[in-house]
Amino acid sequence: MTDYLVPEEPYYRGVGDEIAMYEAAYEIRMPMMLKGPTGCGKTRFVEHMAWKLGKPLITVACNEDMTASDLLGRFLLDANGTRWQDGPLTLAARFGAICYLDEVVEARQDTTVAIHPLTDNRRILPLERKGEVVKAHPDFQLVVSYNPGYQSVMKDLKQSTKQRFGALDFDYPTHDIEVEIVSHESGVDAETASKLVQIAERARNLKGHGLDEGLSTRMLVYAGSLIAKGIEPLKACRVALVRPITDDVDMRDALDAAVTTYF
Numbered sequence: 001m002t003d004y005l006v007p008e009e010p011y012y013r014g015v016g017d018e019i020a021m022y023e024a025a026y027e028i029r030m031p032m033m034l035k036g037p038t039g040c041g042k043t044r045f046v047e048h049m050a051w052k053l054g055k056p057l058i059t060v061a062c063n064e065d066m067t068a069s070d071l072l073g074r075f076l077l078d079a080n081g082t083r084w085q086d087g088p089l090t091l092a093a094r095f096g097a098i099c100y101l102d103e104v105v106e107a108r109q110d111t112t113v114a115i116h117p118l119t120d121n122r123r124i125l126p127l128e129r130k131g132e133v134v135k136a137h138p139d140f141q142l143v144v145s146y147n148p149g150y151q152s153v154m155k156d157l158k159q160s161t162k163q164r165f166g167a168l169d170f171d172y173p174t175h176d177i178e179v180e181i182v183s184h185e186s187g188v189d190a191e192t193a194s195k196l197v198q199i200a201e202r203a204r205n206l207k208g209h210g211l212d213e214g215l216s217t218r219m220l221v222y223a224g225s226l227i228a229k230g231i232e233p234l235k236a237c238r239v240a241l242v243r244p245i246t247d248d249v250d251m252r253d254a255l256d257a258a259v260t261t262y263f
């Protein structure tokens, strides 16, 4: 498990009471759900909290091809016959890690249902194939993330899944905090970071008016990092902010124009 400890403090700038709330949730081992748009700090937050609590962190990126066995484990063939190998969720439950299932709605429902006995007061994980019931370690906690913007009726979590979790809302930070984050992460000065954030704020107003998703803090960090490496700001913004977010020529030109008003 020491392999999964977070060695150094991951920089996380708190934006509200989420750190205190998470600590309280961990105290009672409440499963947690982190909701919010892409690139707004959910993964960084979990890494920071695992470090703060001194617990190992096992992260699983969920996708629609994922089966319950990918989470729970499977028998493998080797020279001596078959050998059971724990999946990441089983490993976390057995040895007391925080298990972070990223984009959990992407997983098929039969996979999500596998977490049910772990996320109610039973705190057990039945491994049917192996004929074992793992009792979760006292330190074990399950955390999932999801982006409510992407949900379709087909791909929503069941209420019986949702109601097993406490939830924290994440969003893009307020102006001054985002400037601080972008500047810290990319190395640009506050003045440049502030311009980037202002561009993002303008683009975020276009969400639902031609843009599907807001411009994320992650993108601003990329743009800032390019600028810090000596790339001309206009070009950095085109590559890191505008081109990735839209394929529409008119929208692209509008965003490019917004960039030129700042740089």
Ligand SMILES: Nc1ncnc2c1ncn2[C@@H]1O[C@H](COP(=O)(O)OP(=O)(O)OP(=O)(O)O)[C@@H](O)[C@H]1O
Residues within 6 Å of the ligand: 011, 012, 013, 014, 015, 036, 037, 038, 039, 040, 041, 042, 043, 044, 045, 102, 147, 173, 181, 185, 217, 218, 221
């Ligand atoms: N509050 C914050 N403190 C520190 N860094 C932040 C914060 N919010 C965002 N960031 C920066 O934004 C980047 C993206 O954040 P992160 O990877 O945590 O996003 P996410 O919400 O997990 O996105 P996704 O849903 O796409 O996985 C981080 O690498 C970090 O540089």
Ligand SMILES: [Mg+2]
Residues within 6 Å of the ligand: 042, 043, 044, 102
């Ligand atoms: Mg993430």
